[in-house]
Amino acid sequence: MNKRGALTTIAAAAVVATGLGTPLWAAAAAPTEIKIGAPISMSGLLAADGLEQKWSYEQAVADVNAAGGIFIKAANKKLPVRLVFADDQSDPSKVTDAMERLIKVEKVDLILSTHGGDLNMAGALAAEKYKKFYMITTMWPHDWGPKKFKWSALFFYDAAGGAEVPFKIWESLPPDQRPKKPALVVEDSPDGQGFGGVFKSLAKKYNVQFVLDEPWAMGAKDYSAYILKMKARGADAVLLFGSPGDSITMVRQMKEQNFSVPYLHGWKGTWPYEFREALGDASDYVLADGFWSPEYPYPGAKELGERYTKQFNKSSTSIGMFYANAQVMLKAIETSGSLEPKAVRDAVAGHEFKGTVQGDVKFDAAGLALITSTANQWWQGKHRLVYPTQAGGWTLKLAPPWNQRK
Amino acid sequence: MNPLHGKLGLKIAIGVVLAFALVPFIPDAHEHYLFFYLFLVFVNIIVAQGWNVVAGYTGQISLAQHAFFGIGGYTTALLAIHFFEDGGSYFNPLLLAASGVVAALFAIVIGFPLLSKLAGDYFALGTLGLGEIVRVVLIKGGRATGGSAGISMSPEPFETLMPHYWVGLLLAAACTLVVFLMSRSRLGLALMAVREDSIAAAASGVPVLRMKVGAFAASAFMTGLAGSLYAFYVFAVSPGGFLNLSWTLYPILMCVMGGSGTVLGPVLGAFVMTAVFSAGNVYLPGVHPIVSGALIILVMLFMPSGILRMREGRRRRAKTGQQVEKGSQASGVAPSR
Numbered sequence: 001m002n003k004r005g006a007l008t009t010i011a012a013a014a015v016v017a018t019g020l021g022t023p024l025w026a027a028a029a030a031p032t033e034i035k036i037g038a039p040i041s042m043s044g045l046l047a048a049d050g051l052e053q054k055w056s057y058e059q060a061v062a063d064v065n066a067a068g069g070i071f072i073k074a075a076n077k078k079l080p081v082r083l084v085f086a087d088d089q090s091d092p093s094k095v096t097d098a099m100e101r102l103i104k105v106e107k108v109d110l111i112l113s114t115h116g117g118d119l120n121m122a123g124a125l126a127a128e129k130y131k132k133f134y135m136i137t138t139m140w141p142h143d144w145g146p147k148k149f150k151w152s153a154l155f156f157y158d159a160a161g162g163a164e165v166p167f168k169i170w171e172s173l174p175p176d177q178r179p180k181k182p183a184l185v186v187e188d189s190p191d192g193q194g195f196g197g198v199f200k201s202l203a204k205k206y207n208v209q210f211v212l213d214e215p216w217a218m219g220a221k222d223y224s225a226y227i228l229k230m231k232a233r234g235a236d237a238v239l240l241f242g243s244p245g246d247s248i249t250m251v252r253q254m255k256e257q258n259f260s261v262p263y264l265h266g267w268k269g270t271w272p273y274e275f276r277e278a279l280g281d282a283s284d285y286v287l288a289d290g291f292w293s294p295e296y297p298y299p300g301a302k303e304l305g306e307r308y309t310k311q312f313n314k315s316s317t318s319i320g321m322f323y324a325n326a327q328v329m330l331k332a333i334e335t336s337g338s339l340e341p342k343a344v345r346d347a348v349a350g351h352e353f354k355g356t357v358q359g360d361v362k363f364d365a366a367g368l369a370l371i372t373s374t375a376n377q378w379w380q381g382k383h384r385l386v387y388p389t390q391a392g393g394w395t396l397k398l399a400p401p402w403n404q405r406k
Numbered sequence: 407m408n409p410l411h412g413k414l415g416l417k418i419a420i421g422v423v424l425a426f427a428l429v430p431f432i433p434d435a436h437e438h439y440l441f442f443y444l445f446l447v448f449v450n451i452i453v454a455q456g457w458n459v460v461a462g463y464t465g466q467i468s469l470a471q472h473a474f475f476g477i478g479g480y481t482t483a484l485l486a487i488h489f490f491e492d493g494g495s496y497f498n499p500l501l502l503a504a505s506g507v508v509a510a511l512f513a514i515v516i517g518f519p520l521l522s523k524l525a526g527d528y529f530a531l532g533t534l535g536l537g538e539i540v541r542v543v544l545i546k547g548g549r550a551t552g553g554s555a556g557i558s559m560s561p562e563p564f565e566t567l568m569p570h571y572w573v574g575l576l577l578a579a580a581c582t583l584v585v586f587l588m589s590r591s592r593l594g595l596a597l598m599a600v601r602e603d604s605i606a607a608a609a610s611g612v613p614v615l616r617m618k619v620g621a622f623a624a625s626a627f628m629t630g631l632a633g634s635l636y637a638f639y640v641f642a643v644s645p646g647g648f649l650n651l652s653w654t655l656y657p658i659l660m661c662v663m664g665g666s667g668t669v670l671g672p673v674l675g676a677f678v679m680t681a682v683f684s685a686g687n688v689y690l691p692g693v694h695p696i697v698s699g700a701l702i703i704l705v706m707l708f709m710p711s712g713i714l715r716m717r718e719g720r721r722r723r724a725k726t727g728q729q730v731e732k733g734s735q736a737s738g739v740a741p742s743r
Contacts, residue, residue, distance in 0.1 A: 042692035087691035093647030
């Protein structure tokens with residue numbers, strides 16, 4: 001490199017150094033606000049979920065600020081809450097980058113989680129490194145628990161609890177309406193196979209036999225072979241675990257081949273609104289997994305759902321869980337009256353949080369709270385809560401044959 | 407001869423490395439994002455220099471760097487959880503070296519059949535397929551590889567980012583030194599001969615296949631080291647994070663922008679592009695991929711030879727212009743504009 005090149009390099013490095021943030025020697029100012037960070041999947045494959053999560057966190061913080069903020073002992077007054085986001089690009093290796101930015105550039109006090117198991121594992125590990133409290137939702141307890149993390153808490157349902165929902169729904173039906181010949185169609189992926197294994201072990205417990213149990217090819221365009229087999233074996237229910245695209249294709253081809261089952265329950269692929277948009281009324285009667293429901297009788301649940309529908313003209317079965325995740329952290333700050341990560345974490349572990357939009361959430365000493373996975377039936381473009389059953393709530397509708405649907 | 411290419415250049419390089427090595431001694435430097443940025447730059451330099459060896463000097467476009475990065479990271483994580491349960495894995499040089507060696511062995515095993523049959527675009531596509539195979543194998547590996555969730559190590563030993571910074575700096579400097587020494591050796595000359603014309607190189611006695619495979623393995627070794635270093639930083643390896651195609655595309659962009667087939671091009675490219683990506687992420691969250699994409703197009707349009715070769719290109723164009731002018735004066739025809 002010549003002299004000019006060397007000087008250009010040094011100048012570029014200097015520009016980079018000054019452009020990337022505060023000076024190395026910046027002194028910490030006295031806090032005048034509660035600064036909460038969140039790595040969010042704002043781009044990449046999980047961006048749709050990430051934007052729901054971002055919206056939910058913003059609503060929770062806006063609601064707290066509208067009530068005057070949170071009292072902090074050290075400041076001897078209520079402080080407003082400010083949310084700061086960093087894009088994790090739906091990439092686990094970028095979550096740590098986002099955490100670095102939140103901790104070192106934004107100097108956040110506490111951190112709310114991103115969405116998804118491997119991303120949250122990366123986030124929890126970064127929180128352990130920097131001793132920042134990381135409040136997590138959407139991560140399997142069996143992945144989080146054995147790590148014995150000291151700087152995070154988790155609330156989510158366990159895989160077995162989620163997979164047991166259809167069996168519980170079937171038990172609640174009159175005997176003549178219970179499926180006798182269910183089919184298990186799970187995508188050929190580790191998650192699909194993992195979930196499929198749980199379904200199969202639960203089937204033994206509930207004395208159910210699947211008439212079809214075959215891995216489902218991901219991204220295929222033609223599922224006629226599966227449909228013909230289900231038809232030939234007289235399947236009267238389908239448990240479907242697959243992506244939205246594959247789930248849409250499967251239901252569309254079931255309709256084209258005039259094959260209908262009274263009970264079709266999907267995981268992963270049937271809850272997004274795109275499922276409804278792609279299938280229109282053919283999505284009616286289909287059940288979807290979910291994390292939450294605006295039909296929950298808990299304080300603020302209905303209003304939150306209405307707020308979301310008003311803004312985006314669709315319903316969601318996730319926003320309440322994300323909102324509640326923020327609610328737990330905000331309530332823990334209030335209880336502890338502190339912004340110290342350890343104090344806030346101690347205010348979560350072993351404590352119960354009453355009146356969240358997710359109901360009462362009780363954490364064990366390790367910082368784990370189990371919630372119930374929901375089942376929601378699509379009906380005229382809305383998710384209607386089927387499980388857990390609510391008094392006076394929606395009653396499951398079993399699907400008639402295609403030619404008898406209105 | 408340019409004085410910066412000789413002893414003076416070496417002294418400046420040593421001075422710069424020493425200056426970077428002293429950065430952690432600035433009070434609270436490790437608490438600053440800039441410190442993390444430099445660590446990322448070092449990781450990117452290692453990966454970019456790896457690609458520089460195989461593509462920049464040898465002319466074999468590899469799109470499998472993410473596979474080698476992943477293999478390096480997984481080797482570290484697997485060895486750490488199976489053989490160092492009682493601790494001692496953290497920055498263990500054996501693990502670092504093993505990660506590079508496993509990636510290099512993999513490159514040799516795959517490299518011979520690929521490079522003996524394929525060249526150019528076909529080799530590039532073949533290596534892209536290799537990355538996919540590794541990703542699927544790791545996902546399908548069940549308990550052994552942790553499936554889609556991957557493997558996590560205990561973050562207990564982490565205290566500061568300083569060890570990562572110093573090891574990153576050391577490895578980046580070492581990789582750059584290797585490329586520098588190689589570029590001035592008979593080996594480098596042979597690699598460049600393969601790049602320019604493999605038939606002519608073979609006719610001159612250069613063992614073309616061995617050269618290509620050796621460069622591919624050296625590239626994999628460097629990239630595997632980077633994967634190992636990054637695994638020690640995130641403590642969790644997963645197909646989504648370590649087999650991400652960005653571990654191939656970004657280093658290529660860095661090399662191309664700085665100047666592939668040069669010693670300092672990947673270094674310069676890593677500094678600039680990491681800053682651009684980091685700044686985009688900080689100031690334009692959610693839309694920075696658009697900025698990155700636009701930047702890639704601009705680089706390809708205006709700097710296809712890289713920053714370090716821009717002057718060379720201008721000089722060559724000026725020389726050609728002069729020659730054309732001389733020729734036209736001699737023939738009495740005005741040069742067209």
